[in-house]
Amino acid sequence: MTMTARMVTCLLVWAAALLPMVAGVRACAADDDAAAKKADGWLAAMTLDEKIGQMTQVDFKAFKDLGDITRLSLGSVLCGGNSDPDDITPAGWAKAQDDCQALALKARLKIPLIFGVDAVHGHNNVDGAVIFPHNVGLGASRDPSVVEKAARVTALEMVGTGIRWAFAPCVAVARNERWGRTYESFGERPELAAELGPAAVRGLQGDSLAAADSVLACVKHFVGDGGTTNGVDQGNTECDEAALRQIHLPGYVASIKQGAGSIMASYSSWNGKKLHGHKYLVTDLLKGELGFGGFVVSDWAGVDQLSPDFKAAIDQSINAGVDMVMIPNGPGQKNNYVEFIDKLKELVNEGKVPASRIDDAVRRILLIKARMNLADHPYSDPALKAKVGSAEHREVARDCVRKTLVLLKNDRKVLPLSKSIKKLVVAGPAANDIGIQCGGWTIAWQGKAGDVIHGGTTVLAALKEALGPGVEVVHSADGSGAAGADAAVVVIGERPYAEMFGDRRGGKDLGLPADDLAALKKVREAGIPVATVVFSGRPVLLGPVLESSDAILAAWLPGTEGRGIADVLLGDYKPTAKLPHTWPRSMEQIPCNPEDGAASEALFPFGFGLSY
Structure with missing residues (x-):
């Protein structure tokens, strides 16, 4: 079946979902004039170096000098895997975020950074935080209100530590229990992802991204990660486009309609081509057909997997539509963030990555930051920090548990x-x-x-x-x-x-x-x-x-x-x-x-x- 024929086959299936989504995007855009003006103002004032800095997300433990946040105008910091601050109490996490943010605000344009963590079942790397059931249990509840309440408490505990970006929800549709990430999926059916994914987005982002207690959702991992052959992690999803759309896409369609502001690319491949370099799926389908207006972030060193030549890998990923690149390595290590910045700048100067692609990526990132009012609420909230692990939050989790x-x-x-x-x-x-x-x-x-x-x-x-x-x-x-x-x-x-x-x-x-x-x-x-x-x-x-x-x-x-x-x-x-x-x-x-x-x-x- 040709690509055109496959898309026609799916057209009627998606029309009902896409039309209200597009209407929602237009309505949202009408409400975001101030944010758009702020983002455009930042963009117009930026040098190429500052733009590339915004596209760079560095792991907290990769820094030899935190001053690089200021010097390179970095757009984001994450703590991923085991790269936590030495002090993992709420106070320790808040200090780590606040210290990074203070350095970002010393840069020329004073654009706040956004700090991201894998808060996938509560603020789960914080000692004393409330830990909720993993998604497989929430999927058993079949109850969007349960998912939303869990995500809302997670957001409040995150904001207490100043962190405003959760790499969640995962809307993978796990099709083989051999897969070690099965518990991150709501279940084996696309309807569960389509119903519960948006509930998690609502809980994290709240009624408005502009609210001081809103946390940016990151829907992941785009797309098909739960369908890899034999359940191999980071493997190959082998199916035609109609099946990809029918099984693995509904969670994204529904989450975008809900207003999800970021999406993470998958390590996995679709019929042999890795998602981090898949222009048709990331740009044509996600940003074009589905109208996703947020930004796409890579997974942990996911860009590196495209080619042994790091510069070629950067070329593929950025031109495919990845807007922000997650880099776990520091200076002196393989494929580090300084090398990423230098090589991306070379690619732009050589005309291999169009300046328009850089501007599109940076504007998407800046627009989300402007919509979140990060400049007005850059630091941790002491009142919410005191509520991390509170009896009130634990009662919400208790109710979630019994319903799963x-x-x-x-x-x-x-x-x-x-x-x-x-x-x-x-x-x-x-x-x-x-x-x-x-x-x-x-x-x-x-x-x-x-x-x-x-x-x-x-x-x-x-x-x-x-x-x-x-x-x-x-x-x-x-x-x-x-x-x-x-x-x-x-x-x-x-x-x-x-x-x-x-x-x-x-x-x-x-x-x-x-x-x-x-x-x-x-x-x-x-x-x-x-x-x-x-x-x-x-x-x-x-x-x-x-x-x-x-x-x-x-x-x-x-x-x-x-x-x-x-x-x-x-x-x-x-x-x-x-x-x-x-x-x-x-x-x-x-x-x-x-x-x-x-x-x-x-x-x-x-x-x-x-x-x-």
Whole structure:
């Protein structure tokens, strides 16, 4: 099928969405005259060096001298992966942002920078912040208001530290559970991304980007990252354009209509061509057909992957439509930010990157900064900083948690547990482990088991609190000592991981750790009712778990508020969530989407979920 024919095939599908979107863009433009004038004024006064500086985003730990922010008129700073400030308390993060901002405002034109972080389930690299369920759990809620509330609290905690740009939401449609980023997706169906992505944008950006408590959303990763062959991270999505549009594009169409101000390009490829250099998708489709008026940022060193020749890679990416380039390396390292600036300037002077392309990229960035009123609110907000991790914010997260839990099995009506029982065993390695409960992208890039964050409540602590001193609650990580108890709650799960390291390929399966299964088996042998809580970023293999459990609660990666799990276990909230993924019986059934033949033989179908 030719490109023209494929586009005609999709035209009627998108017409209804595009027309109101275009109308919305026009209405928004009418309200943004002041911001446009400010952006145009900045642009008219800028030298080429200053323009390229605005297109450069440098990782905080890449600086040898923070004074480069002033000297090079840099437009953005990020903390990505594990490149956090040494002090990761709210005060430490606020100081890092405020120090960078003060240097930006010393430059000739005093254009504020925008500081970005991967706040993907709360302000998740800040010690003491509230950590929300990852997107896979929010997808199970099927509730846009839940997603919006989580994003709004995240925005408030970010603004408290002065940070106004979240690299979220991820609207990937995860089609293969081997993918280590499955939990960053709302689910396997495009409708979930199209409904919940805009809700996250609303929560982050609020009613207006101009508000002092607004945070710029960054919808990612454009486009098709969840559909790579065999679920390989940064891999190749192999499909025709009609399928790309039908499955992977709806989340972007809806998020743009909602007013998302930035979009991140994907590491992945579409039919062999990397997205960071894909002019048709980034410029023609995203900016042209879809009318996206914000700016496109690269992923972490994503431009580098286009060519071993860094200058050629810059040429490809900027001409493809990438507006801001994320650079993790400092002077003296491979492909550093000084080299990027020098080589992009060379490309402009050689006529390989048109001056008009530079002006378009810079104007997009400046327009967002002007719309955000960054110049009027450049620093952290002490009042909001004091509310990071507050009881009020934790109650929002608690409500989110209980609305994301999927009841998969409940034989003999073991759940809800009676609050009048005499003795409850709470077993399993994850029962009292906040790190496992939160998963990846929590303090550390890959996450970490153990006491990684201050604040929050484990399942064990939540059950003890809810049941009170009248019930004997016994903790047993390995499952021993369960005999004679009235019931047991066994908490098991995947160990924390994030992108790349979470992929399951080369013979690796989605089975749970041996220690967890051994603990569950030991409790089962005690002959008491067993309710199992499973922490996972995707459907995992449940064979032994099914055999050893009377009840199973899929809790995903719920974050810091274990009280939400206790609410469901004890019947204070009846389960309402439904599976955002078809749940396979075995690895042989993956991929296991509703369109795949294997789905009919799945363990649980998409949308499954019991209640009391």
